[in-house]
Amino acid sequence: MRILAVCGMGIGTSVLLKANAEKAVRELGLDAEVEVADIGTARGAAATAGLVLTSGELAAELGDVDIPVVVVANFMDAEEIRRAIAEGTGR
Amino acid sequence: MADTSLSTLLPADAIVTGIAAEDWRAAIRAAGELLVAGGAATSDYIGQMQAAVDEYGPYIVIAPGLALAHARPSEAVLHTGMSWAGLARPVAFGHPQNDPVELVIGLAAVDHDGHSGALSRLARMLGDPERLRELKKMREPRAIHEAITEYERGE
Numbered sequence: 001m002r003i004l005a006v007c008g009m010g011i012g013t014s015v016l017l018k019a020n021a022e023k024a025v026r027e028l029g030l031d032a033e034v035e036v037a038d039i040g041t042a043r044g045a046a047a048t049a050g051l052v053l054t055s056g057e058l059a060a061e062l063g064d065v066d067i068p069v070v071v072v073a074n075f076m077d078a079e080e081i082r083r084a085i086a087e088g089t090g091r
Numbered sequence: 092m093a094d095t096s097l098s099t100l101l102p103a104d105a106i107v108t109g110i111a112a113e114d115w116r117a118a119i120r121a122a123g124e125l126l127v128a129g130g131a132a133t134s135d136y137i138g139q140m141q142a143a144v145d146e147y148g149p150y151i152v153i154a155p156g157l158a159l160a161h162a163r164p165s166e167a168v169l170h171t172g173m174s175w176a177g178l179a180r181p182v183a184f185g186h187p188q189n190d191p192v193e194l195v196i197g198l199a200a201v202d203h204d205g206h207s208g209a210l211s212r213l214a215r216m217l218g219d220p221e222r223l224r225e226l227k228k229m230r231e232p233r234a235i236h237e238a239i240t241e242y243e244r245g246e
Contacts, residue, residue: 008147011200012161012210016153019211020218036203038163039147055150056187073188076154076218 001032001050003085006058010038017053017075024082028091051088053081094208097216098240101173101209105129105197106232108177115149115184115192116141119160122176122197131172132199139167140197144184152186156227157217161198168199171206173213175235177227194227216242 005021007014014036021034037045039058046052046065054062056071070088074080085091105125112118123137139162144151152158174197181191196213200206216239217223229235 008143008150009161009163011164011203011206012159012198013151013153015203015207015210016159016214018207019214023215055148057148057150061147074154076157076214076223078218 001030001089002048003032003034003051003053004037004042004045004049005034006037006039006042006052006054006062008039008058010036010041013055013075014038017072017081020075020078020081021053021085023078024085027082028086030085030089030091032089051085053084053088095171095205097173097209097212097243098236100171100206101175101236101239102129103232103236105173106175106235108230108232108235109179110176111179112182115144115158115182118158118176118178118182118192118195119144119197121178122160122174122195125174125176126172126197126199129172129174131168131170131174133167133169136162136165136167136199139163139165149184149186149190152184152189152192154217154223155189156181156191156193157189157223158184158192158195159198160195161200164200164202168201171200171202173198173206173209175232177230212243212246215246
């Protein structure tokens with residue numbers, strides 16, 4: 001499965017989110033790759049992904065996509081990100 | 092992919108604490124001026140970082156008390172670099188959970204990849220709430236830089 005870490009610009013926040021999400025994926029024992037996308041390319045990328053992680057504002061901007069979108073408030077909180085991925089993947 | 096160390100991208104000269112900023116724009120300007128002083132960006136980049144918050148909201152407040160000020164790679168970015176602007180008094184960015192902000196990390200990047208290793212290490216370092224609290228309390232730029240270098244050495 002591909003997990004998208006989405007931020008406004010794709011160079012800062014989502015890179016941090018990706019680093020923490022990769023750690024969470026390992027801890028949950030999931031077979032998943034985490035990729036970074038900016039808000040402009042995220043809708044297209046979501047077509048072939050299984051889960052989107054992003055902030056509240058950007059989730060609203062992203063609108064309806066066919067895959068689960070889970071909001072993360074604290075991008076540095078390993079526990080919150082683990083819960084978000086577990087929720088989004090049905091674990 | 093070049094993997095520059097965090098302690099190189101964030102030199103002691105780019106670390107300042109006790110900055111007086113009256114609002115989020117001033118806080119971002121402080122982090123941006125440090126990027127400009129270090130030669131990572133031109134002054135145009137400061138406005139681009141502020142515009143990113145106007146456009147996408149305060150989500151750059153990535154954790155309680157911590158903002159990662161940045162804009163897209165542009166002509167205003169001269170080389171990839173980071174800055175550390177510790178604020179004298181916390182300021183509100185309008186983030187529902189993570190306000191107020193005490194520390195602004197500035198990031199200028201020439202591309203999407205060259206800094207990802209360093210930024211990931213920063214994420215792991217600041218992802219430990221205890222360590223983040225300690226670093227936010229530190230006032231001396233050399234001591235902060237030393238702590239970052241030590242962390243990297245140990246990882």
